[in-house]
Amino acid sequence: MRKEVFVAEQGVDEEIEYDAYDAVAVHVLAVREDGVPLGTGRLLYGEAAAGKTGGDRGVGSLGRLAVTRAARGLGVGAALVRAIEEAARARGLTAVDLHAQTHALGFYERLGYTAYGPEFPDAGIPHRAMRRVL
DSSP: OHIIIIIIITOOOHHHHSOGGGGTSEEEEEEOTTSOEEEEEEEEOTHHHHTTTTTOTTEEEEEEEEEOGGGTTTTHHHHHHHHHHHHHHHTTOSEEEEEEEGGGHHHHHHTTOEEEEEEEEETTEEEEEEEEEO
16 A cells, blocks of 8 residues: 555655564554455654654654545544554553644644644655644
């Protein structure tokens, strides 16, 4: 799904889409009743998240949230975010940070995230940092 959404749809270089964090992340997957995958996301925590959260080990990093085109608008993205937050709580984290593509700021704001800091490019796409206290 990440290849479909980020690489094919958004033009992200496949070499930067997959990284060493994939091996240590908590991955979540949304599937239809018949087993067809609809979306995915990951949670980094501890040392893996420290570089993305300002060094605060009590904060997790939500990333690589991708929902297939056919499943968009069905609540899959929100369900994935909540599942990642539950995984963060289970690990004793107090907040979750993420780097949102600017077109998705409203989606994350509706889920309780607050943007902070300036806009920045990531893979050539404008982003903002966001946080939600759990």
